[in-house]
Amino acid sequence: MDTERATQFRREVCTFVQDMVSALGLDLEAETRDHPDGLCVELNGDETEVLLRRKGEGLDALQQVVNSAYRRDLEEGHRIVVDACGFRQGKDNELRQMARFLMERAKTTGGPQEIGPLNSYSRRTVHLEVANDPDLSSESQGDGAAKRVIIALRRRQVSGE
The missing domain is CATH 3.30.1370.50 (R3H-like domain)
Known part of the structure; x- marks a missing residue:
């Protein structure tokens, strides 16, 4: 993936995750960073605990949805990691x-x-x-x-x- 396409992809994924958490009624900010698996979307804000309850099941579910939505756009062996306040890290x-x-x-x-x-x-x-x-x-x-x-x-x- 060339640099321009990668930047566009990061923005698209970040916007998608931001829209998802907003639809859930959560006031969180999403930003992207590189990750060994591909791309990480980090969520920060006062309401992250909602996603972290029950050992992070909400975070896992959100990550599953994001990866399902972008599976075809990812390079072989890469995935999108969704984290909240460094919990997954x-x-x-x-x-x-x-x-x-x-x-x-x-x-x-x-x-x-x-x-x-x-x-x-x-x-x-x-x-x-x-x-x-x-x-x-x-x-x-x-x-x-x-x-x-x-x-x-x-x-x-x-x-x-």
Whole structure:
């Protein structure tokens, strides 16, 4: 995506999110920033707690709607992250820290380690963290909202030398 198109896309997404939260009756300000996954829309204001109740379910729902609306416009492997007052960023950091702990434990014990249940966004965060270590692999298991991530030592191919 060229720079002009990217700037236009950011404005369009920001306006869409701003209109969504306004339609919900929330007085919040939306702004965009770069994110490792693609684009982040940060919401700030006195009413963010409405989106953060019940472990951020409102924020998750808003992010799902935004990604559904713009799925075809996103580059392969990218997504739009919707955050409110740094809530998701803090949760992502906690999740990555937990993943690193379980990665170390998998190496130490040699046995698989399990984390979850996690939503699709959180599972992806764990998978990306595990992908940084060539000795480990990760796999989602389970159905629907009960999906978990299994972190295990990568099976080595034995060469026929």
